Amino acid sequence: MRYGTDADLEGFRAEVRAFVERCAPDIPPKAGVRSAEDESELALLKEWTRALFAAGYIGGSWPTEYGGRGSDHRLERDVVVAEEIARHRAPPPVQGAANLVAAALIEHGTDDQRRRHLAGIRSGERIHCQLFSEPGAGSDLASLRTRAVPVGDGRFRISGQKVWTTNGQWADYGYLLARTDPEAPKHNGISAFLIDMRLPGVEVRPLREMTGTADFNEVFLDDVEVGPEALIGTVNHGWRIANSSLAHERSGVATSAVRLRRNVAALVDLARRVPRHGRPAVEDAAVRDRLGALTASVDALSALVYASLTRVSHGRPGPVDAPMTKLMFSELGVEIAAFALELEGESGIVVSGDRALDNGRWQDEFLYARAYTIAGGSSEIMRNLIAERGLGLPR
Ligand SMILES: Cc1cc2nc3c(=O)[nH]c(=O)nc-3n(C[C@H](O)[C@H](O)[C@H](O)COP(=O)(O)OP(=O)(O)OC[C@H]3O[C@@H](n4cnc5c(N)ncnc54)[C@H](O)[C@@H]3O)c2cc1C
Incomplete structure (x- = not known):
């Protein structure tokens, strides 16, 4: 099918x-x-x-x-x-982080944790954030340094710094990875926690980005004490838990082709309205060539997405489907937004007011597009995965 x-x-x-x-x-x-x-x-x-x-x-x-x-x-x-x-x-x-939390609790949590947290996710009432990345641990997440030290009775004291925390400023709970055994090989000494973001010692500082909005945050954890109910699964199994919850997020990939198709359609519309050499840009052969090439690339991405989802539903996920889709989607997104600004010409620098085209949509797309080439694994990391797992090249 x-x-x-x-x-x-x-x-x-x-x-x-x-x-x-x-x-x-x-x-x-x-x-x-x-x-x-x-x-x-x-x-x-x-x-x-x-x-x-x-x-x-x-x-x-x-x-x-x-x-x-x-x-x-x-x-x-x-x-x-x-x-x-x-x-x-x-x-x-x-729902982004809530999805991961739900997957982690369903697979590894206790009945009590599932009862306490899943209803709040369903009602939309509870906001979650993902406290994985740190200033020195992103691509190489397993080198994270936030520590959770046992202090007796199943309690832990957590200290460290997280960054890039989407929705941190609104979150009620944070899905956190912290090191519980500093002596163990780095993947084996990590535990997963679900912590109350209002506990003493948690400080959230929103970061304003080049888009003008504050979508992610720095989070500082200073001797934050949590009880046994915060631990997900068993101590030192956090790496496995985090990876299995990340693997559950599959439908997100489906939106990639739809978003870009929508953007290419908007680009064609823009090309009808802006001039090039005294004629609507869409009549220019070079512009038509690029619109055609972008449309073909989105078609190829769409085919890849559906082939990949079909393999997943047959229980045979392709080893490099996810990195190929992520790489293609994020790089094409940058290309489409950059071409829109090129078509807008000098209006391309106006983000609001009467002279701004499409309410500053393309400036926002352009400034955000780069984030997709980093979030959830950068383009370089995707290329490494494709090279090593797909093409069998040496590390
Ligand atoms: C919009 C956005 C939202 C995010 N939201 C969250 C969130 O809610 N929670 C969370 O925990 N994290 C979040 N992240 C963090 C994201 O997962 C990391 O930014 C990402 O994993 C890259 O890590 P880094 O930023 O530390 O870059 P680094 O790992 O420091 O990489 C820096 C540069 O070096 C390159 N590089 C690194 N290693 C290699 C290698 N082995 N080979 C070749 N090149 C390499 C990278 O490609 C990159 O260009 C978010 C990021 C973005 C952009």
């Missing part, structure tokens, strides 16, 4: 499309994955997340006792939902 063409999914797609049109929050669209700008946007995003869970459009893979569809769940449906949200330029649910 091929994704995106399966006839019985088309009815579901129409239903989701109507739902998204009716219920998507009234928040001005932005490029990429962004945090709420203020409390009122946050409230809208929480309600949007709640509505998506309540409609059964997300969380389908969860066990039925926590509201999932159990064995009725189909990955194709997650894909359709993610695609329709992206197509509409609606914000994704406040």
Whole structure:
């Protein structure tokens, strides 16, 4: 079966499309994955997340006792939902880190942890952040230095610094990796925790980025004491837990081709409205060539995404599907946004006001696009993976 063409999914797609049109929050669209700008946007995003869970459009893979569809769940449906949200330029649910937390708790948590946390995720009420990366540990995450020292009765005292923490400024809980055995080989001495972000010793400092918004943060942990209920799974098994929860996030990849297709369509529209050599740019042969090449690249990406999802649903994930998709999506995103600014000419430097084209959409896309080439593994790391796992080249 091929994704995106399966006839019985088309009815579901129409239903989701109507739902998204009716219920998507009234928040001005932005490029990429962004945090709420203020409390009122946050409230809208929480309600949007709640509505998506309540409609059964997300969380389908969860066990039925926590509201999932159990064995009725189909990955194709997650894909359709993610695609329709992206197509509409609606914000994704406040869910990125919550997805990882849910996966970690379902697979490795205690019943008590599942009861305490999963309901708050479903209701959209609880915001989560991912406290993995550090100033000296990103690509090489296992070299992280935040320490969690046992202090008796299953309690730990945590100190260190995290960075790039999306949604940290709004988060109620943080999914944290910390070193619990500094003597063990680096992958074996790490544990996973779910910590209350309001505990004494947690300090969150938002970072304002070149897009003008503060989407991620620095988080400082200074002798933060947590009880045994914060530990996920067993001590020193954090690396395995983090990797297995990351592997659950598959439907995100589906949005990549949809987002870029949407952007190429907007680019063609832009090319109709801006001049080149006294004629609409779209009539220029060189512009048409580039629009054609970008369209072909998005088609290739789309084929790769669906082939990859099909392999996943047959239990045979391709070893380099994810890095190839991530690399192609993020680099193409930069290319499309850069071409839009080129087409805009001198208006390309105006981000707001009467002279700004498309409400500054392309400036925002351009400034954000680079983030995708870093987040979740940089382009260089993706190329390494493709070379080593796909082509069998030496390290
Ligand atoms: C928008 C955004 C949101 C994010 N959100 C979160 C979040 O919520 N939580 C979280 O924990 N993290 C988050 N991250 C962090 C992200 O996972 C890291 O930025 C990423 O893993 C890269 O790590 P780094 O920034 O430390 O760069 P480094 O690892 O220091 O890399 C610096 C440069 O060196 C290159 N490089 C490194 N190693 C190699 C190598 N072996 N071979 C070749 N080149 C190499 C890299 O490609 C890069 O160009 C986010 C990042 C971004 C951009």
